[in-house]
Amino acid sequence: MPKRESRAELVRTLETIDQRLRWLSAWIIHNANHLRESRDGLKVGGHQASCASMTAIMSALYFHALRPQDKVAVKPHAGPVLHAIHYLLGNQTLEQLKAFRGLGGAQSYPSRTKDKVPVDFSTGSVGLGVAVTAFASLVQDYLIAHGQMPEGEAGRMIALMGDAELDEGNIYECLIEGYKHDIRNCWWIVDYNRQSLDSTTADRMFRRFDDIFETCGWRVVTIKHGKLQREVFKRPGGKAIDKWIDDCPNAEYAALTYQGGAAWRARLCADLAGDQAALDLIASFDDDGLSRLMLNLGGHCVETLIDAFDRAQDDVPTLFIAYTVKGYGLPFQGHKDNHAGLMNPTQMTDYRASLGIVEGTEWEPFSGLGDNSAAALKAFLEPFRTKLTHPARSAPAIPVPDRLPVPDGAEQSTQAAFGRILLDLAKSGHPLADRIVTTSPDVTVSTNLGAFVNQRGLFRRQELKDVFAGHKIPSPQKWAGHEAGQHIELGIAENNLFLMLAALGLSAPLFGERLLPVGTVYDPFISRGLDALNYACYQDARFLLVATPSGLTLGPEGGAHQSINTPLIGMGQPGLTHYEPAFADELALFMHRAFAEMQAPDGGSTYLRLSTRVIDQPDRSSDAWQADALAGGYWLRAPSPGSRAAIAFSGAIAPEAIAAWEQLVDDLPGLGLLNVTSPDLLHRGWSAARAARWQGGTRQPSHVEQLLAPLAADAGIVTLLDGSPAALSWLGGVRGQRISPLGTDRFGQTGDLPDLYHTYRLDADAVIEAMAELLLP
Ligand SMILES: Cc1ncc(C[n+]2csc(CCOP(=O)(O)OP(=O)(O)O)c2C)c(N)n1
Numbered sequence: 001m002p003k004r005e006s007r008a009e010l011v012r013t014l015e016t017i018d019q020r021l022r023w024l025s026a027w028i029i030h031n032a033n034h035l036r037e038s039r040d041g042l043k044v045g046g047h048q049a050s051c052a053s054m055t056a057i058m059s060a061l062y063f064h065a066l067r068p069q070d071k072v073a074v075k076p077h078a079g080p081v082l083h084a085i086h087y088l089l090g091n092q093t094l095e096q097l098k099a100f101r102g103l104g105g106a107q108s109y110p111s112r113t114k115d116k117v118p119v120d121f122s123t124g125s126v127g128l129g130v131a132v133t134a135f136a137s138l139v140q141d142y143l144i145a146h147g148q149m150p151e152g153e154a155g156r157m158i159a160l161m162g163d164a165e166l167d168e169g170n171i172y173e174c175l176i177e178g179y180k181h182d183i184r185n186c187w188w189i190v191d192y193n194r195q196s197l198d199s200t201t202a203d204r205m206f207r208r209f210d211d212i213f214e215t216c217g218w219r220v221v222t223i224k225h226g227k228l229q230r231e232v233f234k235r236p237g238g239k240a241i242d243k244w245i246d247d248c249p250n251a252e253y254a255a256l257t258y259q260g261g262a263a264w265r266a267r268l269c270a271d272l273a274g275d276q277a278a279l280d281l282i283a284s285f286d287d288d289g290l291s292r293l294m295l296n297l298g299g300h301c302v303e304t305l306i307d308a309f310d311r312a313q314d315d316v317p318t319l320f321i322a323y324t325v326k327g328y329g330l331p332f333q334g335h336k337d338n339h340a341g342l343m344n345p346t347q348m349t350d351y352r353a354s355l356g357i358v359e360g361t362e363w364e365p366f367s368g369l370g371d372n373s374a375a376a377l378k379a380f381l382e383p384f385r386t387k388l389t390h391p392a393r394s395a396p397a398i399p400v401p402d403r404l405p406v407p408d409g410a411e412q413s414t415q416a417a418f419g420r421i422l423l424d425l426a427k428s429g430h431p432l433a434d435r436i437v438t439t440s441p442d443v444t445v446s447t448n449l450g451a452f453v454n455q456r457g458l459f460r461r462q463e464l465k466d467v468f469a470g471h472k473i474p475s476p477q478k479w480a481g482h483e484a485g486q487h488i489e490l491g492i493a494e495n496n497l498f499l500m501l502a503a504l505g506l507s508a509p510l511f512g513e514r515l516l517p518v519g520t521v522y523d524p525f526i527s528r529g530l531d532a533l534n535y536a537c538y539q540d541a542r543f544l545l546v547a548t549p550s551g552l553t554l555g556p557e558g559g560a561h562q563s564i565n566t567p568l569i570g571m572g573q574p575g576l577t578h579y580e581p582a583f584a585d586e587l588a589l590f591m592h593r594a595f596a597e598m599q600a601p602d603g604g605s606t607y608l609r610l611s612t613r614v615i616d617q618p619d620r621s622s623d624a625w626q627a628d629a630l631a632g633g634y635w636l637r638a639p640s641p642g643s644r645a646a647i648a649f650s651g652a653i654a655p656e657a658i659a660a661w662e663q664l665v666d667d668l669p670g671l672g673l674l675n676v677t678s679p680d681l682l683h684r685g686w687s688a689a690r691a692a693r694w695q696g697g698t699r700q701p702s703h704v705e706q707l708l709a710p711l712a713a714d715a716g717i718v719t720l721l722d723g724s725p726a727a728l729s730w731l732g733g734v735r736g737q738r739i740s741p742l743g744t745d746r747f748g749q750t751g752d753l754p755d756l757y758h759t760y761r762l763d764a765d766a767v768i769e770a771m772a773e774l775l776l777p
């Protein structure tokens, strides 16, 4: 802890930084909106008010409390403040700031992959950036427990968050899960400006957050008043002002903040009319002084902030509620509509002048400070250049075996085969198995992960005995929890699954240790966590998602559990390669690829759509099919050159496609049977090949073009999958061949497979009818 005088100096420096950050963030946004040429007439945007609300908090955090090993998720709308910090440090270029929100420039919201300054967690979709820090702290504990990171290197996972983010349900799902796992080393710092996008937030909630977080094992530190307010409250009449502030509704406080000193005086004098001491105290301030007093909330007082941070130096998860004013210090402070508000050029000129910044020197980091102050500030900032710019971590790749053995069995389901492949890996003792971390939102058993967990155990920081095993009660699941366990058990909350996968999948860049996350979920419930899945992919987290069971093929459990549009999700999600294997050997191949892709510099994550349906496995005469299968599709029965017809199918509905082929082939000699293992890869390859031509590359035919090339130009293709027909119907556009797409676009229902396939036109008869319609005149 610094000495008293140096602490006073520190406070002054942090105040200067606060002021610089507020100015620079406002200027970055102003430049983009008012000075940079607009070619499209669109508002560029940016959030000056949201930035101003947080600059003191960020000054106190980044230039006092933060340690090199800590990681931060920055409130999306405070992105410009982060850029301003790195600009002050000399780590961000003027060019990037001038291009804020432009192509290749500083991003509107902090982005791990696109920004040129270090960003630990991307943010943008409110709530997710907050919750991912809790999961990152769990990942850190996992690494420590597995001896992959020394305890002494543990950092704090910190979220700088807006108060409206507390309305997102995913926050509470994560709190509950965090409590179960006894998370630590996590700080959430709320910019409690009591304003969201639309309005001021509900007064009734403010005490409830304490209850909710404390119930979940968090320490809650409320930073309500700044030093000036606390001092004034001690003067005669001060208690009445303190109480008045406590009782004042959020909206009233915000409106008075906007109106300024005279309005504060009128209102306080009216409300405290009977209290002479309070009136005298109010009268001792001029209007500006009174306004300054009323706005001296804890979140704008760096001294109060650093004191609060200094007092929380243990590993208890902590929620700091820092009271702030949205738009603090700017003309629209407190105005309920200020979220997307921009200062106009005149206001900006006044603001610049108030800081002593000479016109034309707006971008100079220390402009307006005076030589001595500027030199002192530069010297203060110097050590932070390296401290706040930890180099990107990398981790050596974990070797992947040459192949993953295919489970035995003439009849198998892809789901059971998945469990078997993981079990075999667990038993093999291959180094890959030691880095796998599995996780599932309460569907571990029903997605066939159980056997892996039997082998490798549940991850628990404190040992957890298997009570049933202790009582010698027979059960196939023998799940003891211990530090070496490799399965992270989650409650039913699919959002948490994807945030867990995001955090695990960033283990290499965040902590320099590679983990290979495998998450399982029922296929329809991917939708429940879709934004979190997108969020994980957006920041290039690497994982394997196994979704099963899927489609109508689930059978009797019925419509609420039968996924329909997930193949389209798989096709539409960047950063995620989707495969729908029909057979166990395909699955082994795709899992093998997934573990390699997860670790490749330009790789990505994988989504496998599996099924519980047990089907006949093909006799393979060679491995020749594999390269095509990995590329998205292969001919299970090759068409003869010039063939007039083909059937293209995906996944566990293979037996219907094969049966239709067998019934049709005599009438249609040369009929092809195409197994589309990844509509996603086929489509992407096709699009990329077309784009290459216009991007100056050479036009190589894509895999799907090559696959369809043997068919006659006017061939008919019937497509079949247990999901949205649109996932395959586009095949007709590749060479202009005619298509009849079969699939489901209605909700499912209970039934056995013959009934369901018949009702939804997914059986061999439907294929034959569709083919007849295509080919007969
Ligand atoms: C999931 C999601 N929904 C909606 C939005 C649009 N949005 C952006 S900011 C915001 C409110 C922000 O309020 P708060 O978190 O209090 O931040 P402040 O700007 O007040 O600091 C909303 C609704 C979003 N970014 N993400």
Ligand SMILES: [Mg+2]
Pocket: 162, 163, 164, 191, 192, 193, 194, 195, 196, 326
């Ligand atoms: Mg807010």
